[in-house]
Amino acid sequence: xxxxxxxxxxxxxxxxxxxxxxxxxxxxxxxxxxxxxxxxxxxxxxxxxxxxxxxxxxxxxxxxxxxxxxxxxxxxxxxxxxxxxxxxxxxxxxxxxxxxxxxxxxxxxxxxxxxxxxxxxxxxxxxxxxxxxxxxxxx
Amino acid sequence: xxxxxxxxxxxxxxxxxxxxxxxxxxxxxxxxxxxxxxxxxxxxxxxxxxxxxxxxxxxxxxxxxxxxxxxxxxxxxxxxxxxxxxxxxxxxxxxxxxxxxxxxxxxxxxxxxxxxxxxxxxxxxxxxxxxxxxxxxxx
Numbered sequence: 413x414x415x416x417x418x419x420x421x422x423x424x425x426x427x428x429x430x431x432x433x434x435x436x437x438x439x440x441x442x443x444x445x446x447x448x449x450x451x452x453x454x455x456x457x458x459x460x461x462x463x464x465x466x467x468x469x470x471x472x473x474x475x476x477x478x479x480x481x482x483x484x485x486x487x488x489x490x491x492x493x494x495x496x497x498x499x500x501x502x503x504x505x506x507x508x509x510x511x512x513x514x515x516x517x518x519x520x521x522x523x524x525x526x527x528x529x530x531x532x533x534x535x536x537x538x539x540x541x542x543x544x545x546x547x548x549x550x551x
Numbered sequence: 552x553x554x555x556x557x558x559x560x561x562x563x564x565x566x567x568x569x570x571x572x573x574x575x576x577x578x579x580x581x582x583x584x585x586x587x588x589x590x591x592x593x594x595x596x597x598x599x600x601x602x603x604x605x606x607x608x609x610x611x612x613x614x615x616x617x618x619x620x621x622x623x624x625x626x627x628x629x630x631x632x633x634x635x636x637x638x639x640x641x642x643x644x645x646x647x648x649x650x651x652x653x654x655x656x657x658x659x660x661x662x663x664x665x666x667x668x669x670x671x672x673x674x675x676x677x678x679x680x681x682x683x684x685x686x687x688x689x690x
Contacts, residue, residue, distance in 0.1 A: 444603075451590060451599050451625060460590050464583075464686060485624030486590060488646065490689040507627065547603060550629040 414441040414454065415476040415531055421446055424548045425531045426454035429474045430462050430492075437471070438462035444548050453548070455483035459490060468492050476528040477502065480549060484509035488516055498525035502532040506549040553580040553593065554615040554670055560585055563687045564670045565593035568613045569601050569631075576610065577601035583687050592687070594622040598629060607631050615667040616641065619688060623648035627655055637664035641671040645688040 414427025424442035431437065440457030443449040452460065455475050462468065469491040478500045479487060487495060495513060500522050513520050536545045553566025563581035570576065579597030582588040591599065594614050601607065608630040617639045618626060626634060634652060639661050652659050674680045 448602060449599060450601065450603070450629070451595050456590050460588060462589065463587060464589070468689070481624035481627040482621065483624070485620035485622070485648075488620040490589070509624075550607070 414439050415528060418442050418446070418454075419531060419535065424454075424544060425535050426475065426477045428454040428458035428476070430458055430466070430468070431472045431474070432466060432470060437466050442548065445544065451482065453480065453483050455479055456486060459486055472496060474498070476525070477532050478508045478510060479513070480506045481509055484513060487513060487518060492518070494519040494521065496521045496523060498523050498528040499532050501529050502536055505536065505546060505551055553578050554667060557581050557585070557593075558670060558674065563593075563683060564674050565614065565616045567593040567597035567615070569597055569605070569607070570611045570613070571605060571609060576605050581687065584683065590621065592619065592622050594618055595625055598625055611635060613637070615664070616671050617647045617649060618652070619645045620648055623651060626652065626657060631657065633658040633660065635660040635662060637662050637667040638671050640668050641675055644675065644685060644690055 415425040418441040419425035423445045427441040429436055429439045438458050438461040440454055440461045442454045443452035443457050471492055472494040473492050474496045476498045478497050510520050535541045554564040557580040558564035562584045566580040568575055568578045577597050577600040579593055579600045581593045582591035582596050610631055611633040612631050613635045615637045617636050634657055649659050675684045
């Protein structure tokens with residue numbers, strides 16, 4: 413839903429959520445165009461929205477696209493122990509870090525979520541949106 | 552100056568600047584307490600302030616403390632080719648990434664800047680500010 417919200421706002425359609433136990437404690441989405449941000453990828457926006465209140469070292473992070481190096485670094489910094497990834501397919505244009513997360517002891521759960529895969533594929537390949545996408549991953 | 556500005560505002564005293572050639576194109580400092588941020592370390596705030604206008608793949612990033620995993624990931628994402636670090640000493644509480652930057656082809660320049668080293672040491676060890684510091688690095 414966060415990814416679609418960002419897509420409908422003409423932003424990069426990557427969304428994220430943080431859960432502690434059964435509770436969603438933060439949600440976020442890419443803010444590159446909505447806030448003119450460089451650093452607020454979906455995962456980063458979500459970690460930002462969580463504020464200082466929650467113990468992220470017990471949280472699960474959900475993301476609709478495999479984390480880039482920056483988001484991976486944030487996951488490691490805040491010791492987030494579990495990451496659920498809905499699309500590990502559309503990763504041609506950036507360095508993925510799933511192996512690095514696993515090597516650091518993070519549990520990486522890959523879910524094949526067709527709507528996320530299709531949304532990312534469309535945004536990354538459509539000539540109208542591809543420049544937005546490549547800028548988002550520093551290309 | 553950015554680090555001292557943050558320190559005087561009771562924030563985490565890490566500052567950063569981005570240069571393209573001889574021009575400073577962005578400055579920033581840690582915003583953990585000033586903006587209630589998790590992700591705006593000094594380097595991240597600086598990259599954020601740079602906006603979408605500049606080609607970071609030709610920039611030099613200056614930072615008053617060795618980059619954590621998150622900031623390192625952002626440096627790699629945006630292909631920043633050169634990082635100048637003013638304090639590589641006060642790194643006990645977080646995973647440094649200078650070797651990773653070098654392995655990725657980033658030029659890492661270590662400068663022994665006594666005022667930055669002293670400011671970081673003081674903030675990290677003073678019982679009044681240490682909890683702010685450990686929160687900043689996810690501890």
